[in-house]
Amino acid sequence: MAATEEDPKKALGLRLAHVGINGGTPEKAEKITKQLAALLGLGTTELAPSYFVDTYIEIMKGAGRGEKGHIGFHVDDIDAAQKWFEDRGFEFNEESRAKFPDGSTHLIYFKDEIAGFSIHITVDD
Numbered sequence: 001m002a003a004t005e006e007d008p009k010k011a012l013g014l015r016l017a018h019v020g021i022n023g024g025t026p027e028k029a030e031k032i033t034k035q036l037a038a039l040l041g042l043g044t045t046e047l048a049p050s051y052f053v054d055t056y057i058e059i060m061k062g063a064g065r066g067e068k069g070h071i072g073f074h075v076d077d078i079d080a081a082q083k084w085f086e087d088r089g090f091e092f093n094e095e096s097r098a099k100f101p102d103g104s105t106h107l108i109y110f111k112d113e114i115a116g117f118s119i120h121i122t123v124d125d
Helices: 008-012 026-040 078-086
Strands: 015-022 044-046 050-053 057-060 069-074 092-099 105-110 117-122
């Protein structure tokens, strides 16, 4: 694809941040985490709602957003990215907007799921 404003990788710095899997229960999430960490040879981090295998995979301890889970995409400028997607007909779930202490947006989910996955954009990697 040409490096134009129609290329979201060029226009927005779009890249995969992580894939989230709904583990169902804390016990199942821990088992999934251990399996994926062993498979990939990567370290893990436990947070209150989830486990991470490195920064690539988040395993929710319960039922997170999306039927199956979520996919997070990094963007360099979340406000510009939201406008870019809205200009192309995509809608966002305003109730999902998470903010930093300074009031700027940290992440926001799209309104509709794709193949059972909620999708969000974030300024985090």
